[in-house]
Amino acid sequence: MNIVGIAAxxxxxxxxxxxxxxxxTSASNRGHNVSIETQGLAGTQDQLTAEEINNADIVIIAxxxxxxxxxxxxxxxxxxxxTNIAVKSPNKIIEKLEELSK
Numbered sequence: 001m002n003i004v005g006i007a008a009x010x011x012x013x014x015x016x017x018x019x020x021x022x023x024x025t026s027a028s029n030r031g032h033n034v035s036i037e038t039q040g041l042a043g044t045q046d047q048l049t050a051e052e053i054n055n056a057d058i059v060i061i062a063x064x065x066x067x068x069x070x071x072x073x074x075x076x077x078x079x080x081x082x083t084n085i086a087v088k089s090p091n092k093i094i095e096k097l098e099e100l101s102k
Contacts, residue, residue, distance in 0.1 A: 001032045001101050003094075004052050005060035006067045008039040009083045016040045019062040019086035026090035030098075036060070039067055048072070057101045060093065062086035077101065 005023065009015035020036045027034035037046045050072075053059075059078045061067060062085070077100055081093060 001057045001098065002052075002055050003027050003032055003034040003058055003060060003097060004048050004056040004073075005034075005036045006039060006048075006063060006069075007036055007083065007086065008063040008065050008067050010064045011041070013041060015064070015083040015087060019083040020046075022090035023060060023062060023086055023093065026094045027097075030094055032094070036062075039063075044068070058097050060086075060097060062093075 007016045007020040016038045020038055024034050024036055035048055035052045037044060037048050053072050056076055059073045059076045061078060061080045062083050064083050079097060079100065086093060
């Protein structure tokens with residue numbers, strides 16, 4: 001499965017990057033391709049390409065704030081969770097994505 005997404009917390013520091021890492025590790029461990037961009041104090045990093053979005057089976061938005069560029073995911077299945085859930089339960093999130101992509 002191809003997964004893309006955005007991670008963004010209110011401060012744009014710790015939880016943003018921890019959530020990104022946890023989701024990417026969990027998805028990779030289950031054999032999925034995953035790309036997650038971050039939005040925070042440092043601006044947008046690891047910005048998703050049009051090709052990555054086009055090839056995505058599902059989108060995960062792990063955010064505590066409004067994220068920029070949601071319109072890029074029009075027509076895609078989107079799952080939204082707070083960053084603390086992504087940090088605490090990344091495997092459950094990936095399982096949910098797997099269910100929804102069937």
